[in-house]
Amino acid sequence: MALFEARNIHKRFGARVVLEDISLSFEEGQVSGIMGPNGAGKTTCFHVLTGRHAPDRGEILLQGRSIVSLPPQRVARLGVARSFQIMNLFDDSTVLENIVLALPAFRARRRKLFSAAFADPGLLDAARGILDQVGLGGREWEPSVSLSYGDRRALEIGVALAAQPRVLFLDEPTSGLGTEATQNLAQLIKRLRQRYTIVIIEHDMRFLFQLADRISVIHWGQVIAEGTPEQLRANKWVQRSALGELA
Amino acid sequence: MQPMLQAKGLEKVYKRGSLLSRTTSFRLSADFTVDGPGIVGMMGPNGSGKTTLFELITGSNTPSAGKVLVAGRDIHKVRTDERDRLAIHYHQSYQVRHFRSLTPNLLLQPAGSDFPLVHLFDEPQFNTQDGYIGFMLDFFHRLRDEDRLVFLCVHPNERLHLEILQEACDRFIFVQQGNVTPLPDYQTLLNHDPVRTYLGNLLGGRVA
Numbered sequence: 238m239a240l241f242e243a244r245n246i247h248k249r250f251g252a253r254v255v256l257e258d259i260s261l262s263f264e265e266g267q268v269s270g271i272m273g274p275n276g277a278g279k280t281t282c283f284h285v286l287t288g289r290h291a292p293d294r295g296e297i298l299l300q301g302r303s304i305v306s307l308p309p310q311r312v313a314r315l316g317v318a319r320s321f322q323i324m325n326l327f328d329d330s331t332v333l334e335n336i337v338l339a340l341p342a343f344r345a346r347r348r349k350l351f352s353a354a355f356a357d358p359g360l361l362d363a364a365r366g367i368l369d370q371v372g373l374g375g376r377e378w379e380p381s382v383s384l385s386y387g388d389r390r391a392l393e394i395g396v397a398l399a400a401q402p403r404v405l406f407l408d409e410p411t412s413g414l415g416t417e418a419t420q421n422l423a424q425l426i427k428r429l430r431q432r433y434t435i436v437i438i439e440h441d442m443r444f445l446f447q448l449a450d451r452i453s454v455i456h457w458g459q460v461i462a463e464g465t466p467e468q469l470r471a472n473k474w475v476q477r478s479a480l481g482e483l484a
Numbered sequence: 485m486q487p488m489l490q491a492k493g494l495e496k497v498y499k500r501g502s503l504l505s506r507t508t509s510f511r512l513s514a515d516f517t518v519d520g521p522g523i524v525g526m527m528g529p530n531g532s533g534k535t536t537l538f539e540l541i542t543g544s545n546t547p548s549a550g551k552v553l554v555a556g557r558d559i560h561k562v563r564t565d566e567r568d569r570l571a572i573h574y575h576q577s578y579q580v581r582h583f584r585s586l587t588p589n590l591l592l593q594p595a596g597s598d599f600p601l602v603h604l605f606d607e608p609q610f611n612t613q614d615g616y617i618g619f620m621l622d623f624f625h626r627l628r629d630e631d632r633l634v635f636l637c638v639h640p641n642e643r644l645h646l647e648i649l650q651e652a653c654d655r656f657i658f659v660q661q662g663n664v665t666p667l668p669d670y671q672t673l674l675n676h677d678p679v680r681t682y683l684g685n686l687l688g689g690r691v692a
């Protein structure tokens with residue numbers, strides 16, 4: 238059984254049918270990709286899968302359990318974490334503070350003094366462990382606002398990981414990143430893939446081809462192609478575009 | 485066996501002006517039959533009536549005269565909530581469903597089909613910077629292999645678009661100033677004088 242599954246999802250906004258009968262499944266321990274041209278409904282798909290928008294019809298299952306009608310915070314607590322195209326960080330706080338604030342152990346002690354949390358070695362160690370995973374070890378006291386764009390994205394992924402998710406969704410993680418930062422991000426995801434189940438929604442084919450175990454191409458609200466990167470890369474037009482023949 | 489799609493004496497007239505001095509501002513006329521599944525390339529200048537024709541085929545726009553039959557069913561007499569089981573209009577990246585009918589659904593007919601038979605793609609973005617074209621073409625072919633009828637409306641503005649049409653489509657329709665001309669294959673399309681004029685420089689000299 239797949240860890241996460243969407244079955245026959247429909248979503249429309251007025252006269253626009255954005256998702257029609259989409260079925261996707263993500264296996265535990267794999268990196269799954271959802272890609273499509275601009276405007277294909279990728280972000281709507283992301284919001285529906287992660288519980289922000291309810292689908293009009295269809296079922297979403299985490300480990301066989303329906304999460305489709307649950308509020309977003311409940312979906313998050315069951316282990317679905319997400320990181321957005323738009324950065325979602327506390328700019329005035331340090332790198333470490335951003336992680337600590339997202340730790341379930343910190344959230345559980347909400348009645349206690351905020352400052353006391355930072356005297357708790359257990360919490361700080363957990364937060365440092367996550368910073369190591371996302372490549373920000375040793376930079377815990379830097380204000381998050383001073384990080385480069387690529388490092389902010391890594392921190393944002395760290396914030397999502399702090400919740401110890403079963404599955405991590407990333408929406409267009411390369412958006413706004415330059416070539417080098419994109420490559421660093423790919424390296425980061427390659428390191429994380431051994432520990433997490435990851436779903437990446439992305440326009441950039443080349444980025445997904447180097448990371449994903451399996452990719453679904455969505456367009457016009459439907460899955461128009463599916464396969465391993467090798468299978469999809471074999472497409473004649475994909476090859477021509479990679480060789481720059483089309484431009 | 486009913487033809488998959490028939491436009492019979494189909495006409496859409498748009499008028500403008502006051503009640504006393506109305507003049508016809510646009511007239512679309514179509515009379516054609518597509519017997520079976522396939523991929524039909526449709527081209528023509530902007531404003532020539534391509535989208536109007538699509539709207540008439542899906543039943544989201546009402547004809548001034550004539551009718552559209554999808555698998556023998558008059559689309560404008562089918563329940564509005566079931567018309568998408570006969571034909572679907574795809575805009576650049578999403579599908580559009582917008583139906584109005586003065587007759588209540590209770591008095592209209594069922595679609596008689598569980599899935600759409602005719603798929604109309606309105607100017608899909610064939611972006612030459614990426615390889616999505618390939619997945620779109622595969623999708624069109626898959627629909628055809630499942631016995632659907634696919635319309636691919638393209639306003640070619642580079643040679644690559646012609647190459648895509650040539651590869652994907654097995655017949656063509658040219659629309660100009662509201663006149664709809666079916667053309668049986670790519671060579672006939674390129675030999676049709678109005679098409680040659682329309683494509684102009686894109687033909688380059690190597691083709692035809």
